[in-house]
Amino acid sequence: MPSIVAIASRSGVSHSYVKKLIPLAFLAPDIVKAIVAGKQPAHLTTQRLIRRINIPTDWTEQGRVLEF
Secondary structure (H helix, E strand, C coil), X not given: CCCHHHHHHHHCCCHXXXXXXXXXXXXXXXXXXXXXXXXXXXXXXXXXXXXXXXXXXXXXXXXXXXXX
């Protein structure tokens, strides 16, 4: 499995940026569907989602915290 540094290097971004993106890979499927369809809450911009430090791993809790 490639390291965060290796992924960042290959992608031409900083390792801190990659670390911020990794939790997004574990978003609940219904949240991902809503975002792709443009049906996320108006306040939930890409930047706010990336900056959010503690996205819960529990899908139900994600929905509550992200206001879905």
